[in-house]
């Protein structure tokens with residue numbers, strides 16, 4: 488039977504961003520800029536580059552700036568047009584999505600990533616879907632992570648998670664997979680556990696925020712079972728389906744910045760600034776003064 492294409496993507500953007508207070512008191516963490524684009528734009532661009540047609544944002548109170556950002560800013564566009572500011576108008580290009588291609592669902596209560604994904608169940612329906620965690624900036628513009636995963640999905644189907652090797656002492660920050668047989672960048676998964684202590688970790692292969700999942704995961708999530716940290720964990724729902732459905736880890740080999748973390752966010756700004764012809768020299772010169 489032909490595989491159903493991955494057309495929909497879920498973006499859990501309801502988190503409170505407590506690691507970035509006070510900046511995130513009044514601004515969603517997804518709106519913090521990396522150079523001149525908010526974090527969310529990178530995840531949306533990655534999804535679109537992978538052929539995703541419908542974006543589903545799982546939001547919360549205080550996240551309205553995200554909706555405004557992906558809307559048309561009428562007054563701004565009129566003003567820039569009147570003044571002939573073509574470059575600034577072009578900068579807005581990626582922010583204006585086709586009407587109807589983006590949907591917003593309120594999560595209502597912060598019950599965990601699994602609960603956030605479950606909130607998308609009616610929109611996802613009976614199709615495979617992607618999940619992108621925007622905190623994780625996976626930067627490989629020539630071969631975006633989700634696009635590579637969609638290609639891999641075309642070959643093996645089932646469920647696929649992006650993984651990277653983490654430091655042994657950091658297993659308790661991630662979902663960690665139990666690896667089976669490996670074939671190139673794909674590794675069969677025989678288990679998965681959320682944030683194990685280093686001594687209990689089945690491997691160092693950590694989930695880094697990109698998933699292609701089958702709709703059956705929604706059924707498992709509907710039980711609202713609490714896991715690590717008292718939250719409904721996406722990891723636990725996947726672990727329950729391993730053995731019932733195929734699951735693969737896809738080893739991502741590009742650059743990754745954990746922008747939910749202060750240092751990761753600053754690193755992303757520096758690394759991406761150094762790729763911008765208009766500012767790279769100035770930034771490089773400043774870094775040289777730091778010794």
Ligand code: G1P
Pocket residue numbers: 600620623660661662663681682693694695696720721722
């Ligand atoms: C979430 C997932 C975890 C994954 C991580 C990637 O954890 O639960 O499995 O490894 O994202 O960033 P969080 O960082 O939201 O605690």
